[in-house]
Amino acid sequence: MKTKKGTSQELTRGGIIQEAREQFVRNDYRQVSMRNIAKKLGCSHGAIYYHFKNKAELFYAIVEKDFTELNQEIDDIVNCDDMDDNEKLYNLFLRFISFGLNHQNQFEIMFMIRHAEVDSLSQQSASLSYHKFANAIQQMVSQPIAVKIIWSAFISLLGFVSHYRGYVNSFKEAEGAAKTHVLFTMKALIDS
Amino acid sequence: MKTKKGTSQELTRGGIIQEAREQFVRNDYRQVSMRNIAKKLGCSHGAIYYHFKNKAELFYAIVEKDFTELNQEIDDIVNCDDMDDNEKLYNLFLRFISFGLNHQNQFEIMFMIRHAEVDSLSQQSASLSYHKFANAIQQMVSQPIAVKIIWSAFISLLGFVSHYRGYVNSFKEAEGAAKTHVLFTMKALIDS
DNA sequence: TCCTCCTTTTGACCATTGGTCAAATACTGT
DNA sequence: ACAGTATTTGACCAATGGTCAAAAGGAGGA
Numbered sequence: 001m002k003t004k005k006g007t008s009q010e011l012t013r014g015g016i017i018q019e020a021r022e023q024f025v026r027n028d029y030r031q032v033s034m035r036n037i038a039k040k041l042g043c044s045h046g047a048i049y050y051h052f053k054n055k056a057e058l059f060y061a062i063v064e065k066d067f068t069e070l071n072q073e074i075d076d077i078v079n080c081d082d083m084d085d086n087e088k089l090y091n092l093f094l095r096f097i098s099f100g101l102n103h104q105n106q107f108e109i110m111f112m113i114r115h116a117e118v119d120s121l122s123q124q125s126a127s128l129s130y131h132k133f134a135n136a137i138q139q140m141v142s143q144p145i146a147v148k149i150i151w152s153a154f155i156s157l158l159g160f161v162s163h164y165r166g167y168v169n170s171f172k173e174a175e176g177a178a179k180t181h182v183l184f185t186m187k188a189l190i191d192s
Numbered sequence: 193m194k195t196k197k198g199t200s201q202e203l204t205r206g207g208i209i210q211e212a213r214e215q216f217v218r219n220d221y222r223q224v225s226m227r228n229i230a231k232k233l234g235c236s237h238g239a240i241y242y243h244f245k246n247k248a249e250l251f252y253a254i255v256e257k258d259f260t261e262l263n264q265e266i267d268d269i270v271n272c273d274d275m276d277d278n279e280k281l282y283n284l285f286l287r288f289i290s291f292g293l294n295h296q297n298q299f300e301i302m303f304m305i306r307h308a309e310v311d312s313l314s315q316q317s318a319s320l321s322y323h324k325f326a327n328a329i330q331q332m333v334s335q336p337i338a339v340k341i342i343w344s345a346f347i348s349l350l351g352f353v354s355h356y357r358g359y360v361n362s363f364k365e366a367e368g369a370a371k372t373h374v375l376f377t378m379k380a381l382i383d384s
Numbered sequence: 385t386c387c388t389c390c391t392t393t394t395g396a397c398c399a400t401t402g403g404t405c406a407a408a409t410a411c412t413g414t
Numbered sequence: 415a416c417a418g419t420a421t422t423t424g425a426c427c428a429a430t431g432g433t434c435a436a437a438a439g440g441a442g443g444a
Contacts, residue, residue, distance in 0.1 A: 011421080011422085034401085034403085043422070044422065044423050044424065047423075049404080050420090050421060050422070111355065152373045152376035155352050155373060156347070156376070158351040159351020162351055163303065163354075166305070180344055181344045181348075184348070184380045184381075185344075203392080225431080227429085235394085236395065237394095237432090238393070238394060238433085239392070242392060243392095247431065
C-alpha cells in the first residue's frame with residue numbers, strides 16, 4: 001500500500017509542491033533550497049528526496065501544472081465566441097504576457113533560461129505550449145502567415161516578459177507597457 | 193609603491209579579468225567559480241579577493257568593458273555615411289542581436305536577469321547603452337516616434353537574444369532567424 | 385647584510401548548497 | 415505480537431562564495 005498515516009502529519013508530494021511553489025513564486029530556482037523547503041515543512045531535507053528524485057524534478061512538477069493552466073487559457077480564447085479575431089489576438093498576446101509575469105520563475109525555466117538540470121524535462125512542455133500558441137495565431141489571422149513571422153511575434157512577447165520579470169512583481173504593474181507592446185507586435189504581424 | 197615584483201609571476205587585475213572572461217564566455221555567472229579561476233591562474237582563490245571585492249565586482253569589470261564595445265558599435269553605425277537610414281536601422285538591430293549572442297553571459301547580466309549581487313553595478317551601464325540605442329533609432333527614422341514604441345522595439349530584440357542564448361553558441365548560428373526578426377521589428381516600428 | 389615596512393598570497397575556516405545512504409522509525413496487514 | 419514495507423532521519427560528501435590571521439615577498443635604508 002502506498003497510502004499510510006491516516007493521522008495528521010504526513011509528508012506528501014502535494015504538500016511539498018505546495019510549499020515549494022510558495023518559495024518559487026518569490027525566489028528564483030537557484031535561490032530556493034531543498035533545505036529551506038524542508039524546514040518550512042518541518043521535515044528533513046532528505047525526506048523530500050524520497051518523494052522527488054532531485055530539485056529539478058520537484059520544480060518541474062510545479063512548472064508542468066502551471067503550463068497546463070496556460071494551455072487552458074489559450075484554448076479558452078480560441079474557443080471564445082464573444083470576440084472577433086483581432087480582439088482574440090490582442091487578448092491572446094496580453095494573456096501570454098500576463099501569465100509570464102505572474103509566473104515569472106516558472107516561465108523563466110520554460111522559455112528563457114537554459115538550465116541543464118531542468119531542460120530535459122521542460123523542453124517538451126515548452127514546445128507544446130508554443131505550438132498551441134502558434135496554432136491559435138494561425139486561426140485568428142485572415143491570410144496565412146509564415147511560420148517565421150509567428151515565431152518572431154512569440155519572441156517579441158517573450159522579450160517583454162524576459163525584461164520585466166525582476167523589475168515588476170505582477171502583470172498589473174506592467175499592464176500599460178504590455179498593452180503598448182502587444183499592439184506593437186500585432187502591427188508587425190498583421191501588416192506582413 | 194603599488195608596483196611590485198618586476199619578476200615573472202605576477203597576479204594582476206588584468207590577468208584575472210582575462211582568465212575570468214574566458215570562463216565567462218563559456219559558462220554562466222553562477223557556473224563560474226572563483227576557485228576555478230584561481231586554479232587556472234595558479235594562485236589561491238583568496239588572492240583574487242585581494243584584487244576584487246567579490247565575484248560580482250570581478251564580473252562587472254568584464255561586463256563594463258564589453259559594453260563600451262557595444263556603445264562604440266552603435267556610434268559607428270550612426271556616424272556611417274555609406275548607408276541610408278533604413279539600412280542603418282537594419283544594421284543597428286542586427287548588430288545589437290549579434291552582440292547579444294556573442295556576449296551571451298555579459299548580456300544576460302546587463303539586460304536580462306535580475307541579479308541582486310550584480311545589479312547595483314550593471315544598471316547604470318545598461319541604461320547608458322539603452323539610451324544610445326534609443327537615440328540612434330530616433331535619428332534614423334524620418335518622423336518622430338513615441339518613446340514607448342522604441343522601447344517595444346528594444347524589448348523585441350531583447351527577446352530574440354533572450355531566447356536564442358543557450359540554444360546557440362554564436363550569432364552565426366542564428367543569423368537567418370535574426371534577420372527575419374529584425375525585419376519583423378522594423379515593420380512594427382516604421383509603420384507606427 | 386640585516387632590519388623594517390608595506391604589498392601580496394596563502395590556506396584554514398565558516399556557512400550554505402544539492403545530493404546520497406545506511407540506519408532508524410512508523411505503519412499495515414496478518 | 416510480528417514481519418515487512420513505506421518513510422524519515424541525520425551524518426556525510428563535494429562544491430560554493432567569502433573572511434582573515436598569518437606567512438611570504440619585495441623595496442629601501444642603515
